[in-house]
Amino acid sequence: MTQTAAPKVVTRFPPSPTGALHLGGARTALFNWLYARHHGGRFVLRMEDTDRKRSKDEYVDSILEAMAWLGLDHDEGPYYQSQRFDRYRQAIDQLLEDGRAYWCHCSPEKLKQTREAAMAQGKKAMYDGACREAGLGPAEGAVVRFKGPRTGSTEFNDMVKGVISWANSEMDDLVILRSDSSPTYHLAVVVDDIDMGVTHVIRGDDHVPNTPRQILLYEALGATPPRFAHIPMILGPDKSKLSKRHGATSVVEFRDQGYLPEAMINALARLGWSHGDQEIFSIDELIELFDLDAVGKSPAVFDFEKLTRHNQRYIQKASLERLLELVTPFLARRGIKQFDQPTLVAALPHLTPRATTLVELADWAEPYLLEQPVMDPKAVKKFLKPQNQAVLQAVRGMVERVGVTDLGALEEAFRALCEELGLKMGKVAQPTRVALTGRTFSPGIFEVMAILGKDRVLKRLEAAMETAGG
RNA sequence: GGUCCCAUCGUCUAGUGGUCUAGGAUAUCGGCCUCUCACGCCGAAGACACGGGUUCGAGUCCCGUUGGGACUGCCA
Numbered sequence: 001m002t003q004t005a006a007p008k009v010v011t012r013f014p015p016s017p018t019g020a021l022h023l024g025g026a027r028t029a030l031f032n033w034l035y036a037r038h039h040g041g042r043f044v045l046r047m048e049d050t051d052r053k054r055s056k057d058e059y060v061d062s063i064l065e066a067m068a069w070l071g072l073d074h075d076e077g078p079y080y081q082s083q084r085f086d087r088y089r090q091a092i093d094q095l096l097e098d099g100r101a102y103w104c105h106c107s108p109e110k111l112k113q114t115r116e117a118a119m120a121q122g123k124k125a126m127y128d129g130a131c132r133e134a135g136l137g138p139a140e141g142a143v144v145r146f147k148g149p150r151t152g153s154t155e156f157n158d159m160v161k162g163v164i165s166w167a168n169s170e171m172d173d174l175v176i177l178r179s180d181s182s183p184t185y186h187l188a189v190v191v192d193d194i195d196m197g198v199t200h201v202i203r204g205d206d207h208v209p210n211t212p213r214q215i216l217l218y219e220a221l222g223a224t225p226p227r228f229a230h231i232p233m234i235l236g237p238d239k240s241k242l243s244k245r246h247g248a249t250s251v252v253e254f255r256d257q258g259y260l261p262e263a264m265i266n267a268l269a270r271l272g273w274s275h276g277d278q279e280i281f282s283i284d285e286l287i288e289l290f291d292l293d294a295v296g297k298s299p300a301v302f303d304f305e306k307l308t309r310h311n312q313r314y315i316q317k318a319s320l321e322r323l324l325e326l327v328t329p330f331l332a333r334r335g336i337k338q339f340d341q342p343t344l345v346a347a348l349p350h351l352t353p354r355a356t357t358l359v360e361l362a363d364w365a366e367p368y369l370l371e372q373p374v375m376d377p378k379a380v381k382k383f384l385k386p387q388n389q390a391v392l393q394a395v396r397g398m399v400e401r402v403g404v405t406d407l408g409a410l411e412e413a414f415r416a417l418c419e420e421l422g423l424k425m426g427k428v429a430q431p432t433r434v435a436l437t438g439r440t441f442s443p444g445i446f447e448v449m450a451i452l453g454k455d456r457v458l459k460r461l462e463a464a465m466e467t468a469g470g
Numbered sequence: 471g472g473u474c475c476c477a478u479c480g481u482c483u484a485g486u487g488g489u490c491u492a493g494g495a496u497a498u499c500g501g502c503c504u505c506u507c508a509c510g511c512c513g514a515a516g517a518c519a520c521g522g523g524u525u526c527g528a529g530u531c532c533c534g535u536u537g538g539g540a541c542u543g544c545c546a
Binding site for chain 1 (some may be wrong): 474476483484493495510541545
Protein backbone atom coordinates (compact mmCIF):
# COMPACT_ATOMS: atom_id res chain seq x y z
CA MET A 1 0.00 0.00 0.00
CA THR A 2 1.28 3.41 -0.84
CA GLN A 3 0.69 6.26 1.52
CA THR A 4 -0.96 9.39 0.24
CA ALA A 5 1.27 12.31 -0.59
CA ALA A 6 0.02 14.50 2.26
CA PRO A 7 3.06 16.23 3.71
CA LYS A 8 3.96 14.93 7.12
CA VAL A 9 4.84 18.35 8.43
CA VAL A 10 2.82 21.52 7.95
CA THR A 11 3.73 24.56 10.02
CA ARG A 12 2.34 28.04 9.92
CA PHE A 13 3.05 31.59 10.94
CA PRO A 14 -0.01 33.59 11.86
CA PRO A 15 0.82 37.22 12.62
CA SER A 16 -1.94 39.65 13.38
CA PRO A 17 -1.44 42.75 11.26
CA THR A 18 -1.72 45.19 14.12
CA GLY A 19 1.92 46.21 14.01
CA ALA A 20 5.24 45.56 12.31
CA LEU A 21 7.01 42.20 12.47
CA HIS A 22 8.91 42.18 15.74
CA LEU A 23 11.92 40.14 16.78
CA GLY A 24 9.80 37.69 18.70
CA GLY A 25 7.46 37.15 15.78
CA ALA A 26 10.38 36.89 13.40
CA ARG A 27 11.96 34.15 15.46
CA THR A 28 8.67 32.29 15.69
CA ALA A 29 8.36 32.55 11.92
CA LEU A 30 11.95 31.39 11.50
CA PHE A 31 11.50 28.33 13.71
CA ASN A 32 8.32 27.34 11.89
CA TRP A 33 9.99 27.88 8.55
CA LEU A 34 13.09 25.92 9.56
CA TYR A 35 11.06 23.08 10.97
CA ALA A 36 9.07 22.78 7.76
CA ARG A 37 12.15 23.04 5.57
CA HIS A 38 14.12 20.57 7.68
CA HIS A 39 11.38 17.98 7.47
CA GLY A 40 10.51 18.62 3.86
CA GLY A 41 7.12 19.96 4.87
CA ARG A 42 5.07 23.02 4.05
CA PHE A 43 5.02 26.47 5.60
CA VAL A 44 1.75 28.40 5.63
CA LEU A 45 1.37 32.14 6.13
CA ARG A 46 -1.88 33.44 7.53
CA MET A 47 -2.97 36.90 8.59
CA GLU A 48 -5.02 36.86 11.77
CA ASP A 49 -7.08 39.91 11.16
CA THR A 50 -10.36 39.03 12.88
CA ASP A 51 -9.99 42.15 15.00
CA ARG A 52 -11.15 44.49 12.27
CA LYS A 53 -10.61 47.60 14.33
CA ARG A 54 -6.91 47.08 14.92
CA SER A 55 -5.82 45.33 11.74
CA LYS A 56 -4.36 47.52 9.00
CA ASP A 57 -3.33 46.88 5.40
CA GLU A 58 -0.08 48.77 5.86
CA TYR A 59 0.95 46.28 8.55
CA VAL A 60 0.13 43.40 6.22
CA ASP A 61 2.50 44.91 3.66
CA SER A 62 5.15 45.60 6.23
CA ILE A 63 5.04 42.03 7.58
CA LEU A 64 5.22 40.59 4.07
CA GLU A 65 8.16 42.85 3.30
CA ALA A 66 10.01 41.79 6.45
CA MET A 67 9.41 38.10 5.74
CA ALA A 68 10.67 38.51 2.20
CA TRP A 69 13.74 40.37 3.40
CA LEU A 70 14.57 37.58 5.84
CA GLY A 71 14.05 35.05 3.06
CA LEU A 72 11.26 33.20 4.87
CA ASP A 73 9.20 32.18 1.89
CA HIS A 74 5.84 30.51 2.37
CA ASP A 75 4.37 27.61 0.40
CA GLU A 76 0.78 28.61 0.99
CA GLY A 77 -1.09 31.81 1.63
CA PRO A 78 -1.14 34.42 2.80
CA TYR A 79 -4.61 33.50 3.94
CA TYR A 80 -6.75 36.17 5.54
CA GLN A 81 -9.06 35.27 8.37
CA SER A 82 -11.22 38.23 7.48
CA GLN A 83 -12.10 36.39 4.27
CA ARG A 84 -13.10 33.20 6.02
CA PHE A 85 -15.90 34.43 8.28
CA ASP A 86 -18.46 32.17 6.59
CA ARG A 87 -16.42 29.14 7.41
CA TYR A 88 -16.04 30.16 11.05
CA ARG A 89 -19.76 30.82 11.29
CA GLN A 90 -20.40 27.35 9.94
CA ALA A 91 -18.16 25.83 12.61
CA ILE A 92 -19.89 27.86 15.31
CA ASP A 93 -23.32 26.73 14.07
CA GLN A 94 -22.13 23.16 14.20
CA LEU A 95 -20.94 23.60 17.77
CA LEU A 96 -24.29 25.20 18.69
CA GLU A 97 -26.15 22.34 17.07
CA ASP A 98 -24.06 19.74 18.86
CA GLY A 99 -24.70 21.38 22.20
CA ARG A 100 -21.02 22.30 22.55
CA ALA A 101 -21.73 26.02 22.52
CA TYR A 102 -24.46 28.36 23.70
CA TRP A 103 -25.75 31.89 23.35
CA CYS A 104 -24.88 34.23 26.16
CA HIS A 105 -26.80 37.43 26.82
CA CYS A 106 -24.61 38.81 29.57
CA SER A 107 -23.63 42.41 28.89
CA PRO A 108 -19.97 43.48 28.93
CA GLU A 109 -20.79 45.75 31.88
CA LYS A 110 -22.25 42.93 33.91
CA LEU A 111 -19.26 40.72 33.07
CA LYS A 112 -16.87 43.42 34.14
CA GLN A 113 -18.69 43.79 37.46
CA THR A 114 -18.65 40.09 38.27
CA ARG A 115 -15.00 39.93 37.31
CA GLU A 116 -14.06 42.82 39.56
CA ALA A 117 -16.14 41.47 42.39
CA ALA A 118 -14.39 38.11 42.12
CA MET A 119 -10.98 39.80 42.06
CA ALA A 120 -11.88 41.83 45.11
CA GLN A 121 -12.66 38.65 47.00
CA GLY A 122 -9.38 37.17 45.85
CA LYS A 123 -11.12 34.60 43.70
CA LYS A 124 -10.53 33.57 40.11
CA ALA A 125 -11.87 36.08 37.65
CA MET A 126 -13.81 33.72 35.44
CA TYR A 127 -17.13 33.85 33.63
CA ASP A 128 -19.73 32.52 36.05
CA GLY A 129 -21.62 30.53 33.43
CA ALA A 130 -24.87 32.36 33.98
CA CYS A 131 -26.22 31.57 30.51
CA ARG A 132 -24.65 28.12 30.20
CA GLU A 133 -27.82 26.17 30.82
CA ALA A 134 -30.32 28.92 29.99
CA GLY A 135 -31.05 27.67 26.51
CA LEU A 136 -31.03 31.17 25.05
CA GLY A 137 -31.18 32.03 21.36
CA PRO A 138 -29.52 34.74 19.31
CA ALA A 139 -30.28 38.32 20.26
CA GLU A 140 -28.97 41.83 19.81
CA GLY A 141 -25.65 42.12 21.63
CA ALA A 142 -25.45 38.40 22.37
CA VAL A 143 -22.31 36.28 21.97
CA VAL A 144 -21.70 32.57 21.55
CA ARG A 145 -19.62 30.78 24.14
CA PHE A 146 -17.93 27.42 23.97
CA LYS A 147 -19.32 24.97 26.50
CA GLY A 148 -16.21 23.50 28.05
CA PRO A 149 -16.02 20.60 30.47
CA ARG A 150 -16.21 21.53 34.15
CA THR A 151 -14.33 18.54 35.48
CA GLY A 152 -11.27 16.57 34.63
CA SER A 153 -8.16 17.96 33.02
CA THR A 154 -6.67 18.55 29.63
CA GLU A 155 -3.16 17.41 28.98
CA PHE A 156 -0.74 17.77 26.12
CA ASN A 157 2.83 16.80 25.45
CA ASP A 158 4.62 19.94 24.42
CA MET A 159 7.61 19.32 22.16
CA VAL A 160 9.79 21.71 24.09
CA LYS A 161 8.25 21.90 27.55
CA GLY A 162 7.12 18.33 28.02
CA VAL A 163 3.80 17.30 29.51
CA ILE A 164 1.57 20.17 30.59
CA SER A 165 -1.68 19.49 32.38
CA TRP A 166 -4.53 21.90 32.95
CA ALA A 167 -7.56 21.48 35.19
CA ASN A 168 -10.72 22.05 33.16
CA SER A 169 -12.21 23.84 36.14
CA GLU A 170 -9.59 26.54 35.59
CA MET A 171 -11.00 27.38 32.19
CA ASP A 172 -14.17 29.37 31.75
CA ASP A 173 -16.42 29.28 28.72
CA LEU A 174 -14.69 31.39 26.17
CA VAL A 175 -16.44 33.61 23.68
CA ILE A 176 -16.16 32.23 20.16
CA LEU A 177 -18.52 34.62 18.37
CA ARG A 178 -18.53 38.32 19.23
CA SER A 179 -21.66 40.42 19.44
CA ASP A 180 -20.68 42.03 16.14
CA SER A 181 -20.82 38.49 14.69
CA SER A 182 -17.10 38.22 14.09
CA PRO A 183 -15.33 35.09 15.35
CA THR A 184 -12.69 35.32 18.06
CA TYR A 185 -9.08 34.26 17.84
CA HIS A 186 -9.48 30.90 19.56
CA LEU A 187 -12.18 29.70 17.21
CA ALA A 188 -10.59 31.03 14.05
CA VAL A 189 -7.14 29.67 14.82
CA VAL A 190 -8.45 26.18 15.49
CA VAL A 191 -10.70 26.07 12.43
CA ASP A 192 -7.87 27.34 10.25
CA ASP A 193 -5.29 24.93 11.57
CA ILE A 194 -7.72 22.08 10.95
CA ASP A 195 -8.61 23.27 7.44
CA MET A 196 -5.01 23.97 6.50
CA GLY A 197 -3.78 20.62 7.75
CA VAL A 198 -1.36 22.12 10.24
CA THR A 199 0.54 19.35 12.00
CA HIS A 200 2.87 21.39 14.22
CA VAL A 201 2.05 24.59 16.04
CA ILE A 202 5.27 26.36 17.03
CA ARG A 203 4.57 29.59 18.88
CA GLY A 204 5.61 31.76 21.80
CA ASP A 205 5.05 30.30 25.24
CA ASP A 206 2.69 33.14 26.04
CA HIS A 207 0.23 30.84 24.27
CA VAL A 208 0.61 27.99 26.72
CA PRO A 209 -2.55 28.90 28.64
CA ASN A 210 -4.49 29.01 25.35
CA THR A 211 -3.47 25.54 24.33
CA PRO A 212 -5.74 23.42 26.53
CA ARG A 213 -8.77 25.48 25.55
CA GLN A 214 -7.89 25.12 21.91
CA ILE A 215 -7.41 21.38 22.31
CA LEU A 216 -10.93 21.23 23.72
CA LEU A 217 -12.14 23.08 20.65
CA TYR A 218 -10.39 20.63 18.33
CA GLU A 219 -12.10 17.77 20.05
CA ALA A 220 -15.51 19.43 19.96
CA LEU A 221 -15.00 19.97 16.25
CA GLY A 222 -14.14 16.32 15.80
CA ALA A 223 -10.51 16.94 14.88
CA THR A 224 -7.22 15.63 16.20
CA PRO A 225 -5.08 18.40 17.73
CA PRO A 226 -1.67 19.04 16.17
CA ARG A 227 1.59 18.78 18.08
CA PHE A 228 2.46 21.90 20.03
CA ALA A 229 5.88 23.42 20.64
CA HIS A 230 6.00 26.49 22.86
CA ILE A 231 9.19 28.41 22.53
CA PRO A 232 10.36 30.81 25.25
CA MET A 233 9.88 34.50 24.80
CA ILE A 234 12.46 37.09 23.85
CA LEU A 235 13.18 39.64 26.55
CA GLY A 236 14.71 43.10 26.58
CA PRO A 237 17.91 43.89 28.49
CA ASP A 238 15.87 44.55 31.64
CA LYS A 239 14.38 41.06 31.32
CA SER A 240 10.90 42.31 30.64
CA LYS A 241 9.02 41.50 27.48
CA LEU A 242 10.87 43.06 24.56
CA SER A 243 9.22 46.30 23.54
CA LYS A 244 9.74 49.63 21.84
CA ARG A 245 11.55 51.21 24.75
CA HIS A 246 14.38 48.71 24.31
CA GLY A 247 15.30 50.28 20.99
CA ALA A 248 14.78 48.75 17.59
CA THR A 249 12.42 45.83 17.79
CA SER A 250 10.92 45.56 14.35
CA VAL A 251 12.72 43.66 11.66
CA VAL A 252 12.56 46.44 9.08
CA GLU A 253 14.20 48.82 11.53
CA PHE A 254 17.22 46.54 11.63
CA ARG A 255 17.28 46.44 7.86
CA ASP A 256 17.24 50.24 7.76
CA GLN A 257 20.03 50.38 10.30
CA GLY A 258 22.22 48.40 7.95
CA TYR A 259 21.96 44.86 9.22
CA LEU A 260 22.16 41.94 6.82
CA PRO A 261 19.29 39.44 6.80
CA GLU A 262 21.64 36.50 7.30
CA ALA A 263 23.05 38.15 10.43
CA MET A 264 19.52 38.62 11.74
CA ILE A 265 18.66 35.01 10.96
CA ASN A 266 21.82 33.79 12.65
CA ALA A 267 21.20 35.84 15.77
CA LEU A 268 17.55 34.88 15.95
CA ALA A 269 18.27 31.20 15.41
CA ARG A 270 20.76 31.12 18.26
CA LEU A 271 18.22 32.59 20.63
CA GLY A 272 16.79 29.53 22.31
CA TRP A 273 18.32 27.05 19.92
CA SER A 274 21.86 25.75 19.77
CA HIS A 275 24.03 23.15 18.17
CA GLY A 276 26.97 22.43 20.44
CA ASP A 277 29.50 25.23 20.41
CA GLN A 278 28.76 26.40 16.88
CA GLU A 279 27.90 30.09 16.61
CA ILE A 280 27.83 30.85 12.90
CA PHE A 281 25.30 29.12 10.68
CA SER A 282 24.41 29.54 7.05
CA ILE A 283 20.76 29.16 6.08
CA ASP A 284 21.48 25.76 4.58
CA GLU A 285 23.18 24.61 7.76
CA LEU A 286 20.23 25.78 9.81
CA ILE A 287 17.82 23.86 7.62
CA GLU A 288 19.96 20.79 7.93
CA LEU A 289 20.55 21.02 11.67
CA PHE A 290 17.44 22.63 13.11
CA ASP A 291 15.08 20.59 15.19
CA LEU A 292 12.82 21.18 18.15
CA ASP A 293 14.70 18.90 20.53
CA ALA A 294 17.55 21.39 20.73
CA VAL A 295 15.28 24.29 21.64
CA GLY A 296 15.72 25.52 25.21
CA LYS A 297 12.98 26.19 27.73
CA SER A 298 14.05 29.42 29.34
CA PRO A 299 13.46 32.93 28.06
CA ALA A 300 16.32 34.82 26.42
CA VAL A 301 17.44 38.43 26.48
CA PHE A 302 18.13 39.70 23.01
CA ASP A 303 21.80 40.64 22.70
CA PHE A 304 22.11 43.60 20.35
CA GLU A 305 25.91 43.62 20.63
CA LYS A 306 26.18 40.04 19.52
CA LEU A 307 23.97 40.76 16.53
CA THR A 308 26.25 43.63 15.60
CA ARG A 309 29.27 41.37 15.85
CA HIS A 310 27.59 38.81 13.62
CA ASN A 311 26.75 41.56 11.19
CA GLN A 312 30.36 42.70 10.98
CA ARG A 313 31.45 39.17 10.19
CA TYR A 314 28.77 38.76 7.54
CA ILE A 315 29.74 42.06 5.94
CA GLN A 316 33.34 40.84 5.77
CA LYS A 317 32.21 37.59 4.21
CA ALA A 318 29.84 39.08 1.65
CA SER A 319 30.90 39.07 -1.99
CA LEU A 320 32.02 42.31 -3.56
CA GLU A 321 29.13 42.21 -5.95
CA ARG A 322 26.53 41.88 -3.24
CA LEU A 323 28.20 44.45 -1.04
CA LEU A 324 28.02 46.92 -3.88
CA GLU A 325 24.33 46.32 -4.16
CA LEU A 326 23.80 46.46 -0.41
CA VAL A 327 25.70 49.64 0.28
CA THR A 328 24.35 51.69 -2.62
CA PRO A 329 21.06 52.67 -0.95
CA PHE A 330 22.94 53.65 2.18
CA LEU A 331 25.25 55.86 0.12
CA ALA A 332 22.24 57.40 -1.57
CA ARG A 333 20.75 58.08 1.81
CA ARG A 334 23.71 60.28 2.68
CA GLY A 335 23.44 62.07 -0.65
CA ILE A 336 26.01 60.10 -2.65
CA LYS A 337 24.03 59.13 -5.72
CA GLN A 338 26.64 59.43 -8.45
CA PHE A 339 30.04 57.98 -7.86
CA ASP A 340 32.91 56.18 -9.53
CA GLN A 341 32.15 52.50 -9.10
CA PRO A 342 35.73 51.23 -9.64
CA THR A 343 36.85 53.42 -6.75
CA LEU A 344 34.25 51.82 -4.49
CA VAL A 345 35.24 48.36 -5.70
CA ALA A 346 38.85 49.13 -4.86
CA ALA A 347 37.96 50.53 -1.44
CA LEU A 348 35.42 47.97 -0.21
CA PRO A 349 37.81 45.15 0.75
CA HIS A 350 39.66 47.55 3.03
CA LEU A 351 36.49 48.98 4.52
CA THR A 352 34.58 45.83 5.44
CA PRO A 353 36.68 44.82 8.46
CA ARG A 354 36.00 48.26 9.88
CA ALA A 355 32.24 48.48 9.42
CA THR A 356 29.74 46.83 11.71
CA THR A 357 26.72 47.94 9.70
CA LEU A 358 25.99 49.11 6.18
CA VAL A 359 25.43 52.58 7.60
CA GLU A 360 29.01 52.54 8.84
CA LEU A 361 30.25 51.03 5.61
CA ALA A 362 28.74 53.92 3.66
CA ASP A 363 30.38 56.32 6.08
CA TRP A 364 33.76 54.66 5.63
CA ALA A 365 33.37 54.82 1.86
CA GLU A 366 32.47 58.48 1.69
CA PRO A 367 35.94 60.05 1.56
CA TYR A 368 36.83 58.05 -1.53
CA LEU A 369 33.66 58.75 -3.45
CA LEU A 370 33.32 62.48 -2.93
CA GLU A 371 35.18 64.87 -5.22
CA GLN A 372 36.68 66.46 -2.11
CA PRO A 373 36.57 64.72 1.25
CA VAL A 374 34.71 66.37 4.08
CA MET A 375 37.45 67.65 6.36
CA ASP A 376 37.09 66.98 10.05
CA PRO A 377 37.94 70.35 11.68
CA LYS A 378 39.65 68.74 14.65
CA ALA A 379 41.79 66.59 12.39
CA VAL A 380 42.69 69.61 10.29
CA LYS A 381 43.63 71.63 13.33
CA LYS A 382 45.85 68.91 14.68
CA PHE A 383 47.56 67.67 11.55
CA LEU A 384 47.34 70.26 8.78
CA LYS A 385 49.54 72.75 10.60
CA PRO A 386 52.06 75.02 8.90
CA GLN A 387 54.99 72.92 10.09
CA ASN A 388 53.50 69.95 8.26
CA GLN A 389 53.38 71.73 4.95
CA ALA A 390 56.86 70.62 4.09
CA VAL A 391 56.04 67.05 5.03
CA LEU A 392 53.06 67.04 2.67
CA GLN A 393 55.24 68.63 0.04
CA ALA A 394 57.77 65.85 0.39
CA VAL A 395 55.09 63.16 0.22
CA ARG A 396 53.70 64.83 -2.87
CA GLY A 397 57.10 64.71 -4.54
CA MET A 398 57.55 61.08 -3.63
CA VAL A 399 54.14 60.08 -5.02
CA GLU A 400 54.83 62.07 -8.17
CA ARG A 401 58.01 60.06 -8.59
CA VAL A 402 56.98 56.47 -7.69
CA GLY A 403 53.22 56.48 -8.30
CA VAL A 404 50.67 54.50 -6.29
CA THR A 405 50.20 51.30 -8.24
CA ASP A 406 53.14 49.35 -6.86
CA LEU A 407 52.39 49.07 -3.14
CA GLY A 408 55.78 47.56 -2.34
CA ALA A 409 57.68 50.32 -4.04
CA LEU A 410 55.39 52.91 -2.51
CA GLU A 411 55.98 51.65 1.01
CA GLU A 412 59.71 51.47 0.46
CA ALA A 413 59.81 55.02 -0.83
CA PHE A 414 57.58 56.24 2.00
CA ARG A 415 59.82 54.73 4.63
CA ALA A 416 62.90 56.11 2.98
CA LEU A 417 61.25 59.51 2.99
CA CYS A 418 60.52 59.29 6.72
CA GLU A 419 64.12 58.49 7.38
CA GLU A 420 65.24 61.36 5.22
CA LEU A 421 62.95 63.74 7.12
CA GLY A 422 64.07 62.29 10.41
CA LEU A 423 60.48 61.56 11.35
CA LYS A 424 58.70 58.49 12.61
CA MET A 425 56.30 56.84 10.23
CA GLY A 426 53.26 58.07 12.14
CA LYS A 427 54.38 61.68 11.99
CA VAL A 428 54.24 61.51 8.22
CA ALA A 429 51.35 59.12 7.79
CA GLN A 430 48.84 60.98 9.94
CA PRO A 431 49.06 64.34 8.15
CA THR A 432 48.94 62.46 4.87
CA ARG A 433 45.89 60.51 6.03
CA VAL A 434 44.06 63.68 6.99
CA ALA A 435 45.04 65.29 3.70
CA LEU A 436 43.70 62.35 1.72
CA THR A 437 40.57 61.42 3.68
CA GLY A 438 39.78 64.36 5.92
CA ARG A 439 39.87 62.04 8.93
CA THR A 440 42.38 60.62 11.39
CA PHE A 441 41.41 57.04 10.74
CA SER A 442 41.33 55.04 7.55
CA PRO A 443 42.72 51.88 6.03
CA GLY A 444 46.50 51.71 5.66
CA ILE A 445 47.90 54.83 4.08
CA PHE A 446 49.28 52.97 1.06
CA GLU A 447 45.94 51.30 0.44
CA VAL A 448 44.28 54.69 0.65
CA MET A 449 46.61 56.02 -2.01
CA ALA A 450 46.01 53.03 -4.24
CA ILE A 451 42.25 53.42 -3.91
CA LEU A 452 42.37 57.10 -4.81
CA GLY A 453 44.89 56.83 -7.63
CA LYS A 454 47.83 59.10 -8.30
CA ASP A 455 45.94 62.10 -9.68
CA ARG A 456 43.53 62.43 -6.79
CA VAL A 457 46.31 61.85 -4.27
CA LEU A 458 48.32 64.70 -5.75
CA LYS A 459 45.30 66.97 -5.88
CA ARG A 460 44.32 66.32 -2.29
CA LEU A 461 47.86 66.76 -1.06
CA GLU A 462 48.06 70.10 -2.81
CA ALA A 463 44.76 71.22 -1.34
CA ALA A 464 45.94 70.19 2.11
CA MET A 465 49.22 72.03 1.70
CA GLU A 466 47.22 75.13 0.99
CA THR A 467 45.13 74.57 4.10
CA ALA A 468 48.25 73.99 6.17
CA GLY A 469 49.94 77.04 4.76
CA GLY A 470 46.95 79.33 5.33
C1' G B 471 -4.70 36.90 44.26
C1' G B 472 -5.23 32.25 41.06
C1' U B 473 -3.24 28.94 37.24
C1' C B 474 0.85 27.64 34.33
C1' C B 475 5.97 28.09 32.75
C1' C B 476 11.18 29.03 33.72
C1' A B 477 16.17 29.15 36.61
C1' U B 478 24.68 27.55 34.35
C1' C B 479 29.59 33.52 33.62
C1' G B 480 26.65 40.69 32.57
C1' U B 481 24.24 38.40 28.00
C1' C B 482 23.40 33.94 24.41
C1' U B 483 24.48 29.08 25.54
C1' A B 484 27.26 23.69 25.89
C1' G B 485 26.31 20.18 29.50
C1' U B 486 21.05 14.47 29.15
C1' G B 487 24.67 10.99 36.90
C1' G B 488 31.23 10.04 37.08
C1' U B 489 35.45 12.48 31.41
C1' C B 490 33.06 19.55 35.17
C1' U B 491 39.37 22.09 39.16
C1' A B 492 31.99 23.50 34.23
C1' G B 493 33.35 24.35 27.61
C1' G B 494 32.23 28.06 23.56
C1' A B 495 30.38 32.92 21.94
C1' U B 496 29.60 38.05 23.04
C1' A B 497 30.72 42.11 26.20
C1' U B 498 34.83 43.81 29.64
C1' C B 499 40.18 44.09 30.82
C1' G B 500 45.48 43.14 29.41
C1' G B 501 49.07 41.94 25.57
C1' C B 502 50.83 41.03 20.44
C1' C B 503 50.48 43.04 15.43
C1' U B 504 50.85 48.30 13.80
C1' C B 505 51.26 54.48 9.96
C1' U B 506 45.66 55.70 12.45
C1' C B 507 41.08 53.01 13.14
C1' A B 508 39.62 48.28 12.67
C1' C B 509 40.45 43.09 11.60
C1' G B 510 43.35 39.07 13.35
C1' C B 511 46.05 36.41 17.22
C1' C B 512 47.22 35.39 22.53
C1' G B 513 45.80 35.83 27.62
C1' A B 514 42.82 37.34 32.19
C1' A B 515 38.56 37.86 34.98
C1' G B 516 33.63 35.97 35.17
C1' A B 517 28.27 31.16 36.42
C1' C B 518 25.77 25.81 38.18
C1' A B 519 19.86 30.94 42.84
C1' C B 520 19.19 28.63 47.93
C1' G B 521 17.83 24.37 51.10
C1' G B 522 16.66 19.45 51.59
C1' G B 523 16.58 14.61 49.62
C1' U B 524 17.80 10.08 46.03
C1' U B 525 22.73 7.95 44.85
C1' C B 526 29.03 5.13 45.98
C1' G B 527 28.75 9.85 43.16
C1' A B 528 24.32 15.64 41.17
C1' G B 529 25.07 21.40 37.21
C1' U B 530 22.59 16.92 35.57
C1' C B 531 16.98 13.17 39.05
C1' C B 532 12.94 14.42 43.09
C1' C B 533 10.73 17.96 46.66
C1' G B 534 10.55 22.69 48.82
C1' U B 535 12.02 27.93 49.07
C1' U B 536 13.29 32.22 46.58
C1' G B 537 13.39 34.93 42.17
C1' G B 538 11.64 35.96 37.19
C1' G B 539 7.93 35.54 33.38
C1' A B 540 3.20 34.49 30.92
C1' C B 541 -1.92 34.15 31.23
C1' U B 542 -6.21 35.56 33.93
C1' G B 543 -10.38 40.24 27.42
C1' C B 544 -16.42 40.29 22.98
C1' C B 545 -6.71 41.33 21.67
C1' A B 546 -4.06 37.83 19.17
